[in-house]
Amino acid sequence: MSEHGPVDTLKAIGKRITEAIGEGRFPVVDLPNRATDNIEFDSKLNQFVLGSSRVKRDSSNLKHIRSFAQLTWVAYFAKQLLESDRTSSLRDLYYSSEAFGVRFNDQAESDRIITDLECLTGQPREAFGIFPEERSSIFGSVKLNYTVPGYEGREVDLTLSPDGFPIGRALMTAEPVETDAEMILAVESGGMFSRLIETKAWKRYQAILVQLGGQPPRSTRALMRRLHEAFGLPVFLFTDGDPWGMHIAQVVKSGSANAAHILGLTIPSANWIGVTPEDIREYSLPSEPMASADLKRLDELARDIRYEGPDWQNHIAEFRSLSRKAEQQAFSRYGMDFVVDTYLPDKLE
Amino acid sequence: MSEHGPVDTLKAIGKRITEAIGEGRFPVVDLPNRATDNIEFDSKLNQFVLGSSRVKRDSSNLKHIRSFAQLTWVAYFAKQLLESDRTSSLRDLYYSSEAFGVRFNDQAESDRIITDLECLTGQPREAFGIFPEERSSIFGSVKLNYTVPGYEGREVDLTLSPDGFPIGRALMTAEPVETDAEMILAVESGGMFSRLIETKAWKRYQAILVQLGGQPPRSTRALMRRLHEAFGLPVFLFTDGDPWGMHIAQVVKSGSANAAHILGLTIPSANWIGVTPEDIREYSLPSEPMASADLKRLDELARDIRYEGPDWQNHIAEFRSLSRKAEQQAFSRYGMDFVVDTYLPDKLE
Numbered sequence: 001m002s003e004h005g006p007v008d009t010l011k012a013i014g015k016r017i018t019e020a021i022g023e024g025r026f027p028v029v030d031l032p033n034r035a036t037d038n039i040e041f042d043s044k045l046n047q048f049v050l051g052s053s054r055v056k057r058d059s060s061n062l063k064h065i066r067s068f069a070q071l072t073w074v075a076y077f078a079k080q081l082l083e084s085d086r087t088s089s090l091r092d093l094y095y096s097s098e099a100f101g102v103r104f105n106d107q108a109e110s111d112r113i114i115t116d117l118e119c120l121t122g123q124p125r126e127a128f129g130i131f132p133e134e135r136s137s138i139f140g141s142v143k144l145n146y147t148v149p150g151y152e153g154r155e156v157d158l159t160l161s162p163d164g165f166p167i168g169r170a171l172m173t174a175e176p177v178e179t180d181a182e183m184i185l186a187v188e189s190g191g192m193f194s195r196l197i198e199t200k201a202w203k204r205y206q207a208i209l210v211q212l213g214g215q216p217p218r219s220t221r222a223l224m225r226r227l228h229e230a231f232g233l234p235v236f237l238f239t240d241g242d243p244w245g246m247h248i249a250q251v252v253k254s255g256s257a258n259a260a261h262i263l264g265l266t267i268p269s270a271n272w273i274g275v276t277p278e279d280i281r282e283y284s285l286p287s288e289p290m291a292s293a294d295l296k297r298l299d300e301l302a303r304d305i306r307y308e309g310p311d312w313q314n315h316i317a318e319f320r321s322l323s324r325k326a327e328q329q330a331f332s333r334y335g336m337d338f339v340v341d342t343y344l345p346d347k348l349e
Numbered sequence: 350m351s352e353h354g355p356v357d358t359l360k361a362i363g364k365r366i367t368e369a370i371g372e373g374r375f376p377v378v379d380l381p382n383r384a385t386d387n388i389e390f391d392s393k394l395n396q397f398v399l400g401s402s403r404v405k406r407d408s409s410n411l412k413h414i415r416s417f418a419q420l421t422w423v424a425y426f427a428k429q430l431l432e433s434d435r436t437s438s439l440r441d442l443y444y445s446s447e448a449f450g451v452r453f454n455d456q457a458e459s460d461r462i463i464t465d466l467e468c469l470t471g472q473p474r475e476a477f478g479i480f481p482e483e484r485s486s487i488f489g490s491v492k493l494n495y496t497v498p499g500y501e502g503r504e505v506d507l508t509l510s511p512d513g514f515p516i517g518r519a520l521m522t523a524e525p526v527e528t529d530a531e532m533i534l535a536v537e538s539g540g541m542f543s544r545l546i547e548t549k550a551w552k553r554y555q556a557i558l559v560q561l562g563g564q565p566p567r568s569t570r571a572l573m574r575r576l577h578e579a580f581g582l583p584v585f586l587f588t589d590g591d592p593w594g595m596h597i598a599q600v601v602k603s604g605s606a607n608a609a610h611i612l613g614l615t616i617p618s619a620n621w622i623g624v625t626p627e628d629i630r631e632y633s634l635p636s637e638p639m640a641s642a643d644l645k646r647l648d649e650l651a652r653d654i655r656y657e658g659p660d661w662q663n664h665i666a667e668f669r670s671l672s673r674k675a676e677q678q679a680f681s682r683y684g685m686d687f688v689v690d691t692y693l694p695d696k697l698e
Contacts, residue, residue, distance in 0.1 A: 336445060
């Protein structure tokens with residue numbers, strides 16, 4: 001991924017601001033409005049997008065001057081990161097602001113301004129070198145070329161580390177070269193990821209394995225989508241059997257309202273293979289009663305446009321009538337290899 | 350690391366049990382007592398150890414029969430893992446028990462029985478292929494040979510993945526081959542870890558970098574100790590400036606009472622380089638007032654035998670008088686590279 005794009009975008013923003021000042025006008029930035037009533041679901045793209053309403057940050061308006069200055073500084077800092085080939089965590093950016101005399105009340109405020117920059121540019125913060133702390137992992141028969149400084153053009157084979165590879169900036173920006181795999185299989189827990197590596201299930205299924213670890217960072221979703229598109233690989237998602245696990249799969253598939261301003265992260269054809277409520281019943285999995293938070297979450301999902309289809313509504317109804325949940329590790333009640341030898345092959349067919 | 354040892358240990362336990370049964374006696378297992386009053390600090394080893402008191406699990410005693418059976422099953426399961434070259438998470442082991450009709454009330458109970466097995470054998474659960482979910486990462490100019498199945502003797506160079514390598518079973522059991530490094534520098538946050546990689550600080554300091562991510566898993570401590578011993582590298586620990594960060598460093602150095610039954614994880618010569626309370630003052634770092642939980646933790650540490658030395662007591666007194674805490678990212682107030690160009694070189698001298 002070339003980083004030419006983001007720098008040019010930032011320069012264009014800066015140019016508009018300095019031109020306004022040069023002409024004696026107060027600079028104004030206008031960006032898509034990301035208030036709830038301007039978020040709509042685009043069923044063709046299968047993701048949330050922003051509507052046509054826009055908001056202004058007008059430096060002549062006393063109410064706007066603070067967020068205008070903060071946004072300008074975040075854009076400046078992002079350009080610095082890109083030009084010096086650095087990355088920053090969200091937290092680090094918050095602290096860095098002090099070096100410039102820019103004030104944020106707390107990290108929540110600086111995070112919000114970073115989202116403003118995403119809205120303004122249509123690009124995810126990761127494109128500007130700004131990453132969250134969380135990482136997930138990947139393993140499988142696929143080769144990519146790094147593009148990060150010092151590693152340009154160096155090939156990495158993702159079977160080389162039997163503990164997997166963390167998905168950071170280097171893998172997120174690497175270019176897919178070739179693969180023997182025929183699918184991407186993403187799993188929720190680290191334990192399941194390790195099990196699939198050490199039983200050589202990745203070879204048997206010809207799968208690239210991804211460990212999501214809860215709601216995966218966007219860098220992980222971006223890499224999955226890139227591999228999906230570059231090699232035409234179908235994507236299968238295996239999570240815990242509860243509303244939260246189901247929703248991890250849904251966000252990989254259809255994205256989130258929070259990221260309605262960013263295109264290119266969703267994988268509409270991705271399949272949630274389980275643990276479904278039907279699996280819990282059919283396999284008599286060890287399960288726990290749902291807590292009230294789980295049931296409340298089911299109600300929210302039932303009304304969510306991403307769950308409109310009959311299959312999703314069925315899963316929700318089944319979860320409700322069952323009123324129990326199970327983890328993906330629960331298959332171990334049938335022995336360590338049951339999930340690898342029986343459950344997953346059945347589901348992946 | 351050869352896995353011959355643990356299997357033999359487990360076989361010997363099984364043999365004693367079956368012999369007793371063969372001779373018409375109720376089998377008895379006896380193991381070191383890990384109650385608080387049997388834990389003492391060994392200042393020569395610089396770690397907690399268990400005293401001479403022991404406890405019995407007697408299968409003829411109705412009160413013992415449940416934990417006796419659980420312990421026997423955990424030992425059996427561990428042997429299965431080792432002989433089939435598998436690993437299991439703590440959670441997975443809990444679920445696996447159902448496949449064998451062995452009952453645990455909850456995961457806390459199976460975790461406790463795993464600790465019993467550690468006590469009985471003097472070996473950490475990881476030696477039996479039982480791992481927690483958490484992983485930390487490593488990066489640097491060091492080569493190791495994998496010993497895990499399918500990768501035996503394959504060399505890995507820990508500069509090959511610019512996102513770092515997760516420390517799982519494969520790296521934990523790899524054999525150190527050679528290094529250009531002159532120290533091990535372990536940092537608390539992923540953001541700091543990435544910063545030190547991308548600024549090539551690892552080259553400049555000739556350091557192997559470790560990301561601890563809070564209290565590091567034992568596999569990480571074991572790998573750090575192995576590299577420390579194999580190459581005679583000094584270890585430096587850079588954490589957040591609060592009682593919790595200081596204690597991350599202390600546990601790497603002196604271990605914990607919870608692991609008093611395991612030798613070989615501590616690094617007595619390791620150095621905590623900051624963020625010290627003195628640093629917070631001297632560098633006028635952005636800081637937050639300590640919460641009552643922080644102050645309570647300081648009181649506990651002040652009475653803790655591991656903090657007996659005058660340097661530690663000074664740090665605690667300084668933290669108290671300052672009554673503020675700061676994160677390692679706080680140095681960014683002086684610009685992105687201050688920590689790499691100024692603070693760390695000063696501290697590492």
